Structure formats: C-alpha cells, structure tokens
Amino acid sequence: MRKILFHLSLILLFSSCISNKRITYxxxxxxxxxxxxEEFIPFAKVDYKYILQPFDIVQIDFASSDPTLVEGFSFQRPMQQGMVGGGGGQGSDPLYMNGYSIDESGMVEIPRIGKVEIxxxxxxxxxxxxxxKINAYFKDDVYVRxxxxxxxxxxxxxxxxxxxxxxYKNRATIFDALANSGETSxxxxxxxxxxxxxxxxGTKIHQINLNDRALLGSPFYFIQPNDILYIEPMKIRQFGSADNLTASLALFGGVFASVLLIVNLVTGGI
Known part of the structure; x- marks a missing residue:
C-alpha cells in the first residue's frame, strides 16, 4: 500500500512539471x-497587402509651399496627455483623437473635399x-501623406x-507583438x-508554433493591423494561474501528505 501511494505521489509530481521544450522559443x-x-533566413514572400476597412483610423497630412493652402485641412490639435505607448486602455491616443476614422461605408470626410471612399x-x-481629389481642388501643388x-x-x-x-511602427514582427503585450504566461x-x-x-484562422525556429521564414512572422492573437492554456492551468500555481501545488502537496499520514496510521494499526 505504501509503495503504491509513493509511486502515485511521484507520478503527480512529474506530471505537474512543465518541460522547457514547451516554453522555449x-x-x-x-x-x-x-x-x-548566423544562418541567413529570407523573409517569406507574401502577396497580401493590408486593405483599409471600416472603423480603421488613418492619419492624413497635407503639405504645400504655401502654408495658407493647407490650413483648412487641419483640425485643432490640442496637446494630448498620457499618450498610449502599448495599448490596454491607459491614457488617450492622439491618433484616435485627431486621425480620420473610416465609417461603416468605407468613407472618410476631409475638410473642403468632402467624403472620400478609401x-x-x-x-x-x-x-x-x-x-x-486634392489636385482637382487646387491648382497649386498640395502633397498628401x-x-x-x-x-x-x-x-x-x-x-x-x-x-x-x-x-507605432510601419512593420512589426510576432515577437514585437509578444513583447509589447507583456509576453505570454x-x-x-x-x-x-x-x-x-x-x-x-473575410477572416481566416491560422495556427502558429512559437517554439519553432522556422517561424522566422513564415508568412505570419509579421503581424498585420487588426490581427487577433489567442493562446490557449495548458491543462495544468486548472490548478491555478502561473502566479499562484506554486501555492496551489504546495497546498495540494500538503493535503496529499496528510492523507498519506492518515493512511499510514490506519494501515499501521491494523
């Protein structure tokens, strides 16, 4: 009986460990x-280019050798406090406050020009x-970004x-996204x-292996605007989060040791 309980405790101990192979990038x-x-890894050839969609926010700037020409295209832009560096709802985003939002019909409304479908x-x-649209409105050169x-x-x-x-980059890798999100648990x-x-x-669901070095040459190495990244938990997650897993296992170990002690006393007294 004691040998069986001892082996059961070992099985539980080893099953609760997480292999480095499962967490190493x-x-x-x-x-x-x-x-x-140091081996050269070429980027995957991807034909896909991001298509602007309803509710996207774009920044449109105008420039001219005559500053008076572009004054009417500029919104009032007060100083913003608490500019967001990584997201998560902290502070305000000046690009959201002052950018051009694409409506549900795919239109943006530009001063003087009116609605343009982008x-x-x-x-x-x-x-x-x-x-x-700008060239049709002005005879002088006004440049758009x-x-x-x-x-x-x-x-x-x-x-x-x-x-x-x-x-806030023109191009970001999947590891940029991970680092910007505080890493995975x-x-x-x-x-x-x-x-x-x-x-x-429409939308597609792709599966990525962050453990695999071949990801560096994958077409999903670079993220795109509006991507959604989802990581499932391991089965051991049912015992608690990464922060309290040690405490949960310690509690389980204490309970298990108490059960062993009681069984030992009962079986020893028979």
Missing part, C-alpha cells in the same frame, strides 16, 4: 529543417485617391496583458497560438 524541431546560428483600398491606393495610425492588434488568453494593443501553449487575420473579403 525558436527551437529546431524535428519536423522542420534545422536552422543554424475603404477596400490599400494604403498606397487610398493615398493616391486623396491626392487626386496617408498612413495607418499604428498597428493595432488584440491579445486574448494566456498573455500577461490582454486587450487592444498598439505598436508560463502556462500558455506556445506551440499552438491562433492568429485570426482579416482579409479583404
């Missing part, structure tokens, strides 16, 4: 081609369309910080991260 896994250190276009095509107001994405599941995040399934991506005509 960029490994050379057996089912993929090995990639050595939804469904790439960033470059939208810029060219607004430039055409249009860009997405940062890369906004959402983190769900086993992240240390969940919610809508923002990276210890109990997240890094080998099965779901990336939900919006395309021109």
């Amino acid at each position: 960029l490994q050379n896994l057996s089912d993929s081609t090995a990639i050595g250190l 939804g469904g276009l790439t960033e470059e095509a939208a810029k060219n369309l607004v430039q055409e 249009l860009r997405i107001a940062g890369i906004r994405y959402t983190t769900l599941g086993e992240f240390n910080r969940v919610g809508v995040q923002v990276i 210890l109990l997240g399934k890094k080998n099965k991260m779901f990336l939900i991506r919006q395309y021109g005509e």
Whole structure:
C-alpha cells in the first residue's frame, strides 16, 4: 500500500512539471529543417497587402509651399496627455483623437473635399485617391501623406496583458507583438497560438508554433493591423494561474501528505 501511494505521489509530481521544450522559443524541431546560428533566413514572400476597412483610423497630412493652402485641412490639435505607448486602455491616443476614422461605408470626410471612399483600398491606393481629389481642388501643388495610425492588434488568453494593443511602427514582427503585450504566461501553449487575420473579403484562422525556429521564414512572422492573437492554456492551468500555481501545488502537496499520514496510521494499526 505504501509503495503504491509513493509511486502515485511521484507520478503527480512529474506530471505537474512543465518541460522547457514547451516554453522555449525558436527551437529546431524535428519536423522542420534545422536552422543554424548566423544562418541567413529570407523573409517569406507574401502577396497580401493590408486593405483599409471600416472603423480603421488613418492619419492624413497635407503639405504645400504655401502654408495658407493647407490650413483648412487641419483640425485643432490640442496637446494630448498620457499618450498610449502599448495599448490596454491607459491614457488617450492622439491618433484616435485627431486621425480620420473610416465609417461603416468605407468613407472618410476631409475638410473642403468632402467624403472620400478609401475603404477596400490599400494604403498606397487610398493615398493616391486623396491626392487626386486634392489636385482637382487646387491648382497649386498640395502633397498628401496617408498612413495607418499604428498597428493595432488584440491579445486574448494566456498573455500577461490582454486587450487592444498598439505598436507605432510601419512593420512589426510576432515577437514585437509578444513583447509589447507583456509576453505570454508560463502556462500558455506556445506551440499552438491562433492568429485570426482579416482579409479583404473575410477572416481566416491560422495556427502558429512559437517554439519553432522556422517561424522566422513564415508568412505570419509579421503581424498585420487588426490581427487577433489567442493562446490557449495548458491543462495544468486548472490548478491555478502561473502566479499562484506554486501555492496551489504546495497546498495540494500538503493535503496529499496528510492523507498519506492518515493512511499510514490506519494501515499501521491494523
């Protein structure tokens, strides 16, 4: 009886441990081609370009050798307090307050010009369309710059910080997104991260293995605006979060030791 209980306790102990292989990034896994250190890894060729969608926010700036020409295109832009660096709802986002929001019909309303439909276009095509509208309005040269107001994405599941995040870069990798979101928790399934991506005509769910070094050459190495990143928890998550798992296991161990003591006293007295 004692031997059985001893072996059961060992099984429970080892089953509660988390292998380093499950939490280490960029490994050379057996089912993929090995990639050595300092080996050149070309980026995957991706034909897809982000399509502007309803409720996106874009920044549109106008410039001219004659400053009076562009005064009518500028909103009043007071100093913003608490500019958001990473998202999560802290402070206010000046690009949200002063950018151009695309409505549900794909239109933006520009002073003097009126409504322009840029939804469904790439960033470059939208810029060219607004430039055409400006050229038709002015005889003098007025130049347009249009860009997405940062890369906004959402983190769900086993992240240390969940919610809508923002990276103020033109291009960001999946690891930029992880770092900006406070990393994943210890109990997240890094080998099965779901990336939900919006395309021109709908949405697709992709599965990513963060443990695999081959990710560096994957078409999902770079994130896109409006991506949703979701990481499932490991089964051991039912015993508690990464923060209180040690306490939960200690409590379980104490209870289990007490049971062993009681069983030992009962069986020893028989």
